[in-house]
Amino acid sequence: MDYPKGFSSFGINIGIKDKTKDFGVIFSEKPCKAAAVFTRNNFPGAPVIVGKEHVRDGILQAVVINSKNSNVATGDAGISNSRQICAEIGKSLGISETLVLPSSTGVIGVPLPMQVILPACANAKSNLKPGNLEEVAEAIMTTDTRRKISLRKIKSANGEAVIFGMAKGAGMIEPNMATMLSYILTDAEVDGDLQKILKQCVDASFNCISIDSDTSTSDTVAVLSNGLAGKVNAEEFRSALLEICIDLAKEVARDGEGASKLIEVRVRKSRDEIQARKIGKSILNSPLIKTAIYGGDPNWGRLVMAVGKVFDEPIPFDSLEIYFGDLPVKGADSDKLKKLSEYLKKNSEILVDVVLNTGNYEMVFWGCDLTEGYVKENAYYTT
Amino acid sequence: MDYPKGFSSFGINIGIKDKTKDFGVIFSEKPCKAAAVFTRNNFPGAPVIVGKEHVRDGILQAVVINSKNSNVATGDAGISNSRQICAEIGKSLGISETLVLPSSTGVIGVPLPMQVILPACANAKSNLKPGNLEEVAEAIMTTDTRRKISLRKIKSANGEAVIFGMAKGAGMIEPNMATMLSYILTDAEVDGDLQKILKQCVDASFNCISIDSDTSTSDTVAVLSNGLAGKVNAEEFRSALLEICIDLAKEVARDGEGASKLIEVRVRKSRDEIQARKIGKSILNSPLIKTAIYGGDPNWGRLVMAVGKVFDEPIPFDSLEIYFGDLPVKGADSDKLKKLSEYLKKNSEILVDVVLNTGNYEMVFWGCDLTEGYVKENAYYTT
Numbered sequence: 001m002d003y004p005k006g007f008s009s010f011g012i013n014i015g016i017k018d019k020t021k022d023f024g025v026i027f028s029e030k031p032c033k034a035a036a037v038f039t040r041n042n043f044p045g046a047p048v049i050v051g052k053e054h055v056r057d058g059i060l061q062a063v064v065i066n067s068k069n070s071n072v073a074t075g076d077a078g079i080s081n082s083r084q085i086c087a088e089i090g091k092s093l094g095i096s097e098t099l100v101l102p103s104s105t106g107v108i109g110v111p112l113p114m115q116v117i118l119p120a121c122a123n124a125k126s127n128l129k130p131g132n133l134e135e136v137a138e139a140i141m142t143t144d145t146r147r148k149i150s151l152r153k154i155k156s157a158n159g160e161a162v163i164f165g166m167a168k169g170a171g172m173i174e175p176n177m178a179t180m181l182s183y184i185l186t187d188a189e190v191d192g193d194l195q196k197i198l199k200q201c202v203d204a205s206f207n208c209i210s211i212d213s214d215t216s217t218s219d220t221v222a223v224l225s226n227g228l229a230g231k232v233n234a235e236e237f238r239s240a241l242l243e244i245c246i247d248l249a250k251e252v253a254r255d256g257e258g259a260s261k262l263i264e265v266r267v268r269k270s271r272d273e274i275q276a277r278k279i280g281k282s283i284l285n286s287p288l289i290k291t292a293i294y295g296g297d298p299n300w301g302r303l304v305m306a307v308g309k310v311f312d313e314p315i316p317f318d319s320l321e322i323y324f325g326d327l328p329v330k331g332a333d334s335d336k337l338k339k340l341s342e343y344l345k346k347n348s349e350i351l352v353d354v355v356l357n358t359g360n361y362e363m364v365f366w367g368c369d370l371t372e373g374y375v376k377e378n379a380y381y382t383t
Numbered sequence: 384m385d386y387p388k389g390f391s392s393f394g395i396n397i398g399i400k401d402k403t404k405d406f407g408v409i410f411s412e413k414p415c416k417a418a419a420v421f422t423r424n425n426f427p428g429a430p431v432i433v434g435k436e437h438v439r440d441g442i443l444q445a446v447v448i449n450s451k452n453s454n455v456a457t458g459d460a461g462i463s464n465s466r467q468i469c470a471e472i473g474k475s476l477g478i479s480e481t482l483v484l485p486s487s488t489g490v491i492g493v494p495l496p497m498q499v500i501l502p503a504c505a506n507a508k509s510n511l512k513p514g515n516l517e518e519v520a521e522a523i524m525t526t527d528t529r530r531k532i533s534l535r536k537i538k539s540a541n542g543e544a545v546i547f548g549m550a551k552g553a554g555m556i557e558p559n560m561a562t563m564l565s566y567i568l569t570d571a572e573v574d575g576d577l578q579k580i581l582k583q584c585v586d587a588s589f590n591c592i593s594i595d596s597d598t599s600t601s602d603t604v605a606v607l608s609n610g611l612a613g614k615v616n617a618e619e620f621r622s623a624l625l626e627i628c629i630d631l632a633k634e635v636a637r638d639g640e641g642a643s644k645l646i647e648v649r650v651r652k653s654r655d656e657i658q659a660r661k662i663g664k665s666i667l668n669s670p671l672i673k674t675a676i677y678g679g680d681p682n683w684g685r686l687v688m689a690v691g692k693v694f695d696e697p698i699p700f701d702s703l704e705i706y707f708g709d710l711p712v713k714g715a716d717s718d719k720l721k722k723l724s725e726y727l728k729k730n731s732e733i734l735v736d737v738v739l740n741t742g743n744y745e746m747v748f749w750g751c752d753l754t755e756g757y758v759k760e761n762a763y764y765t766t
Contacts, residue, residue, distance in 0.1 A: 040692075040694050041688065041691040041692050041694075042690075042691040042692075042693070042694065042696075042697040042698065043687050043688070043690070043691035043700055044691075070684070072684060072687070072688075073684055073687045073700070073713070073714075075714075107682070107684060108682075108683075108684020108685065108687060108688065109683055109684040109687065109713070109714065109715075287670075287757070287761070288761055291757070291758050291761035291762045292761065292762065294758070294762045295761070295762025295763045297762060297763055299490070299491075300491075300492060301453075301455060301456055301490065301491020301492040302491065304426050304455070304456045304491060304492065305424065305426070305455075305491065307425075307426070308424040308425040308426035308427075309423075309424050309425075310425070311423050311424075311425065313425075314425040315425065317426055317456070330456070330492075331456075331458075331492065332492075370758055371758055371762075372755040372758050372759065374670070374674070374758075375674050375677070375753060375754055375755050375757075375758060376755065378670070378671055378674035378675065378678070379674045379675065379677045379678025379680060379754075380678045380680055
């Protein structure tokens, strides 16, 4: 696997909950220009509070992440724990604690087991291996069934720059930071406002997915660029970063808790982003549509219902077009219903194509079906 | 069973889909002062469109309802079908078609089987039996597992007035007419603005429940008062009507598709109705809370998450109180978690008591847990 130059990392098990990997560190040999966006939940986790402080000056050099425990709703002690983790990592790596971005993901409201985390922080430096980022992608998983990685290469002053993205998702995933955690590492030297570029990419990717309409308290997307590969074209970088964000967002949607199908909702010919977002999300989050797609049941009336329940965006019924793939659904007779059902049953990626005919704005959203698996997984999560 | 004077009715099977009751008529020997509220979905069903016209002058004398087919998204033909049903009922009962409120509930987007419905309308008069309203309560069921009836008696000029309410619910149930269909019949003579009284009662009952956050295209609540029992005290009437609406709304929530538990969310000491409604609904509709309650898992962090995801209503974390029943949940240690789990597992009615400490406004909401049963029921509804 290709890695951006100058990054080393590890992902290991330290026994926070079970024997799966639960602790990871990413380190750049050079301080990085950095940007991050965080959850809009009003009760952000302690690491989000500390992380916002540390990224404020636009410079980071390391990321430390644990899974299995989110350090959310843990009060002042939680914040102090998060600071202590950064301090220990800083000490081990020989950098200031303010260059460390902390993240935690997992159960809410339980104090971090500092007795196992602090020794792991102290040993960070000795565990680092060059590149090795897929090990971190594994360590940040909670209910994810697979690690999520996306990579792009673009031309740079010194030859080639690598942009390496990873993410974790699975549940408690809705707007404004849909993925819980994502880190994008690059050796590209990026001119311009990295925070603005990241925000644009996130708005068209992670902020367009929903697993279950719930908004996590830990969501974090961070990009760290150490510039070792030299300058790159800003537009090429933005475009590659957007592709990575969309790749990872779709992977998160596809791997939603219990999901059997990826649902892509394309809202076309809408008035503007506001209208597209409201109607796209209404469809994406409708339990009745999600279950119908799971069952391969072409119950298209539910699509009409979901467009119609956006009270403040009335759409003329007659000009509204809705398709599964390229098959029109409104008023389908029994022959057409059979074809729609075949489409739903045959494909693991379902396109819901909605044409509003109120303007020319287009947006794409991603989610997943709702299955018994989601219920089972979440009925007994902590116990 | 006690009935309001002057009402007759029937509920029978006419073979719209299977052998269960699917067609009902309610008739008052005297024209009734009437009021109704309907779905806010932008694509209301044909019966809602026709019903709004017929109730506009505040007078109704009959209700005709079919289940198994909602006559929604059926275009001009659907509206014309709905008018024809009212006309046939009017002819059979010897009243104007504009005195008939039509309702349909069931699958969306399929034309009504008029060949079985019209003969049933023509025979309406001969099928009527005095009172008999529980038969109608059965005929309007779709995925409901039981009929829903609530009755109150109040003093009247001629002795006693009866208020008899029925409802059906089950799925596609969220704000602004949470129940799909409810009819409240009374012989009380009510002074004052019946529409206003009904709206107030609905806002504090049916508009406070949610099964799955989806908003049906058919929702209708109607009250018909023929005055045969003479005048009643307006405040006593309002209070009895509210009790009936709350009874029925809770029954609808308790009998949500696949539900195993009724969830009551009490939002106390909130700033105002807006804040209470946003936070109450956020909790009530959270799939992660609904599944945790189903599993008896005291995952209280999800309650914090759901309060926090109402971005525009930030609540200070430290003064936020949350209880399951009377057991505080924030920061529960393992002993307390065991008690919380026992509370969730032992009870079929779960109280989530949330104290915001931002004011003095109180509101109550009702919903249900999310189980594999909901998924199964809705994955294969039309087929």
